[in-house]
Amino acid sequence: MADLPPRTRGVIALLEANCTVCMICARECPDWCIHIDSHTEVEQQPGSARPRARNVLDRFAIDYGQCLYCGICVEACPFDALHWAPDFSYPGTGGPDGDGAVAELVQERDVLATWVAHVPPPPPLDAAAEPAPETTATRPGRPGTGTARRPGALREGT
Ligand code: SF4
Numbered sequence: 001m002a003d004l005p006p007r008t009r010g011v012i013a014l015l016e017a018n019c020t021v022c023m024i025c026a027r028e029c030p031d032w033c034i035h036i037d038s039h040t041e042v043e044q045q046p047g048s049a050r051p052r053a054r055n056v057l058d059r060f061a062i063d064y065g066q067c068l069y070c071g072i073c074v075e076a077c078p079f080d081a082l083h084w085a086p087d088f089s090y091p092g093t094g095g096p097d098g099d100g101a102v103a104e105l106v107q108e109r110d111v112l113a114t115w116v117a118h119v120p121p122p123p124p125l126d127a128a129a130e131p132a133p134e135t136t137a138t139r140p141g142r143p144g145t146g147t148a149r150r151p152g153a154l155r156e157g158t
């Protein structure tokens with residue numbers, strides 16, 4: 001691992017377990033340098049009336065020869081599957097004359113997955129910061145009830 005500041009935008013690590021193959025990152029990338037292939041599998045869950053379809057990842061690659069390091073994919077992923085890691089260990093040297101160096105900058109999912117180990121933990125919360133609203137907010141009551149309710153909760157006496 002390179003000796004870089006922990007928040008360096010070095011490479012993008014893929015946490016495969018979080019990836020739902022939603023394709024948002026590939027669509028939002030301004031440079032079209034994320035390549036995703038997938039297929040759909042249909043499963044019958046025990047006790048379920050209908051079979052369920054799920055996307056299975058076949059390929060996830062980032063072309064670092066084109067990447068702008070803008071971070072849009074990391075921000076756009078709704079499942080926290082993409083993270084910056086302070087590394088830059090691309091091969092990218094090609095043959096003796098440099099042939100093939102650009103192609104070597106395409107990093108596949110197995111390499112992207114190894115960079116997950118280099119992702120730094122999130123910074124600690126600022127002790128002076130206000131608590132997050134979702135940790136302190138009380139649920140609003142329905143008009144006329146005067147009390148907070150879960151959606152769909154039965155009213156007293158029904
Ligand atoms: S950092 Fe930007 S250019 Fe690079 S893969 Fe992500 S969205 Fe695309």
Ligand code: SF4
Nearest residue numbers: 019020022023025077
């Ligand atoms: S946005 Fe996230 S979950 Fe969706 S395909 Fe990209 S990495 Fe996977």
